[in-house]
Amino acid sequence: MRLPDLSRITVPREPVRLARRALRHVVGTVLGLLFGALLLLTIPLLVIRWRGPFRRARRWETWRLERFYRLRLGAPPDTFLGGRRALLHAVLAGVLGYVMIDLLLLVASIVLGSATQTIIAEPVVFEYALFVISRPALPVLLIFGTSSLLAAALFAEAAAWLQSALLRRWTSVSREDALETRISRLLTTRRGVVLAIDDERRRIERDLHDGVQQNVVSLSVTLARARRMSDPQRARELLDQAHAQSQSLIEEVRQVAWRVYPNALDEHGLATALGDVAAASPLPVHLDHRVEGEIPRAVESAAYFVVREAVNNVVKHARATEVHLQLMVEGSPGRRSLRVSIRDDGVGGADPEGGGLQGLARRVAALDGTVKVDSPLGGPTVITAELPCD
Numbered sequence: 193m194r195l196p197d198l199s200r201i202t203v204p205r206e207p208v209r210l211a212r213r214a215l216r217h218v219v220g221t222v223l224g225l226l227f228g229a230l231l232l233l234t235i236p237l238l239v240i241r242w243r244g245p246f247r248r249a250r251r252w253e254t255w256r257l258e259r260f261y262r263l264r265l266g267a268p269p270d271t272f273l274g275g276r277r278a279l280l281h282a283v284l285a286g287v288l289g290y291v292m293i294d295l296l297l298l299v300a301s302i303v304l305g306s307a308t309q310t311i312i313a314e315p316v317v318f319e320y321a322l323f324v325i326s327r328p329a330l331p332v333l334l335i336f337g338t339s340s341l342l343a344a345a346l347f348a349e350a351a352a353w354l355q356s357a358l359l360r361r362w363t364s365v366s367r368e369d370a371l372e373t374r375i376s377r378l379l380t381t382r383r384g385v386v387l388a389i390d391d392e393r394r395r396i397e398r399d400l401h402d403g404v405q406q407n408v409v410s411l412s413v414t415l416a417r418a419r420r421m422s423d424p425q426r427a428r429e430l431l432d433q434a435h436a437q438s439q440s441l442i443e444e445v446r447q448v449a450w451r452v453y454p455n456a457l458d459e460h461g462l463a464t465a466l467g468d469v470a471a472a473s474p475l476p477v478h479l480d481h482r483v484e485g486e487i488p489r490a491v492e493s494a495a496y497f498v499v500r501e502a503v504n505n506v507v508k509h510a511r512a513t514e515v516h517l518q519l520m521v522e523g524s525p526g527r528r529s530l531r532v533s534i535r536d537d538g539v540g541g542a543d544p545e546g547g548g549l550q551g552l553a554r555r556v557a558a559l560d561g562t563v564k565v566d567s568p569l570g571g572p573t574v575i576t577a578e579l580p581c582d
Contacts, residue, residue, distance in 0.1 A: 217348035218292065220260025224351070225289025227253045231282040238275065250278065253285070257359075261352045266364030277362060284358060288351040295347055299340040306333035404444055411437045462492045466517065469500050475507055475515055482520040487530055491579045494559055495519065495532050498552050498577050502534040505549075510538025510573060521581065528581040529561075533574060540571035552577070 231253050234246040250269050257263045273281060309316050309329035316332045318325040359365050411434055418430035457465040463481045470477035499517060506512050518533040542549065544565045553563045556577050567573040 214345035214348060216260045216262075217352050218296070218344060220256055221288055221292040221348045221351040222296070223256050223260065223289065224285035224355075225293060227256050228282040228285030228289060231278055232286060235275075235279055235282070246278075250274075253281075257355070261356065262368035263356055263359070264366045264368065265359065266366075272362040273359075281355070281358060284355060288354065292344070292347060292351065295340075295344050299337075299344050302340050303333065303337040306330075306337060404441065407437060407441045407444060411441060457492060457496055458489075462487075462496060462519070465496050466499055466519075469496075469503055470517070473503055473507060473515070475503075475512060477503060477515045477517060480516070480518040482518070483530065484521065487521065487528075487581045490559060491530055491581055494555055494561070494579055495530055495577070497555055498532055498563075498575075499534060501552055502575050505542070506534075506536045506538060506573075509542070510536050510540075510571075512536035512538030512571075522578075523581075526582050530579045530581055532577040532579070534576075535572055535574045538571050538573055539569075540567045540573050541569045542567035542573050542575075549575075 227249065230249040231246070234249045237243070237245055247270070250273060254265070254269050254273075257265070306316050306329045310333055314329065315326045316329045318327075356365050356367065414430055414434040414437060418427050418434060421427040421430060462483065463479075466479055466481065470479050503515055503517075506515050514537060516533075516535045518531075518535075520531050521528050522531050523529050542565060544550075544567075549563070549565055552575070556563050556579060559579050561577060561579040564576045565573070566576075
């Protein structure tokens with residue numbers, strides 16, 4: 193089976209994408225006043241069985257929803273949007289469109305008025321019945337202009353959500369905007385996974401070069417000396433030394449393999465593998481494992497590496513005296529998630545942007561999970577990872 197090529201998929205940068213989305217929603221909400229009014233005016237014609245104008249108005253309204261809100265309806269509009277439902281939808285679209293136009297007029301008056309006053313170097317005057325406020329035009333333009341534009345974008349987003357929520361009562365509705373966000377996140381996560389794999393490869397290379405390779409060279413030198421030794425007693429001593437080095441080398445190779453992927457995770461499960469992490473730690477590690485039932489192998493693997501990396505960070509940097517681990521499954525069937533919490537009593541001040549924690553975040557994000565770091569100065573530090581199981 194040929195895998196899909198995702199390398200050619202591109203999405204706009206997040207600020208550009210959000211700006212385009214906001215503009216579409218604003219235009220769509222404004223058009224809601226027009227198409228909602230047309231739909232409202234054609235509904236009475238259904239009484240005399242003149243359905244043509246109503247169907248055309250409904251078709252235009254469906255086009256508005258699909259073009260500007262990127263809604264995909266689960267059924268044809270004629271199967272669910274007729275009569276009273278069309279009346280309710282038209283009223284909602286019309287009211288939201290009217291408010292949107294009123295808000296845009298306010299935005300235009302603030303932006304254009306303050307920009308004009310800035311050009312002619314005159315202040316902006318707010319005159320009320322009881323008092324008058326005069327402020328420099330440029331701060332008004334920057335503060336009130338920006339905030340009013342943001343308010344218009346937020347209202348347009350709320351309008352799209354309200355209309356889709358109403359339609360969802362009658363049929364299934366999906367939003368392409370959500371799919372675009374999902375694709376953007378997947379592409380970002382994919383890049384993070386590649387970085388995490390590269391980091392892991394570099395770590396393995398360092399382990400092999402600095403540890404295993406040096407011991408292999410030392411063992412080879414010891415054996416060569418034993419071969420050249422003419423004194424049998426001295427040769428036996430060197431062979432004993434080589435044997436001890438080989439045992440140490442076997443243990444080091446086992447440790448490198450364990451750091452790459454522990455066999456206990458596959459053979460005995462997550463609890464046993466985490467127990468090995470706790471046993472190998474120089475600090476006391478208290479494990480509270482409350483996971484019942486099966487969870488996906490990928491989730492177990494991610495949880496294991498999150499715990500192991502977090503415990504290693506505690507040992508190296510936290511100056512802690514103990515570590516508490518807690519694993520539990522939360523949520524209802526079909527929406528379960530594994531919650532992993534690592535808490536230490538160290539000095540705190542962990543940097544969420546550090547390499548170790550960023551590696552954890554990338555590994556968890558690959559499974560649509562999240563990582564939260566709470567590490568005030570003075571401690572304690574709590575790392576919480578949530579991994580979807582379904």
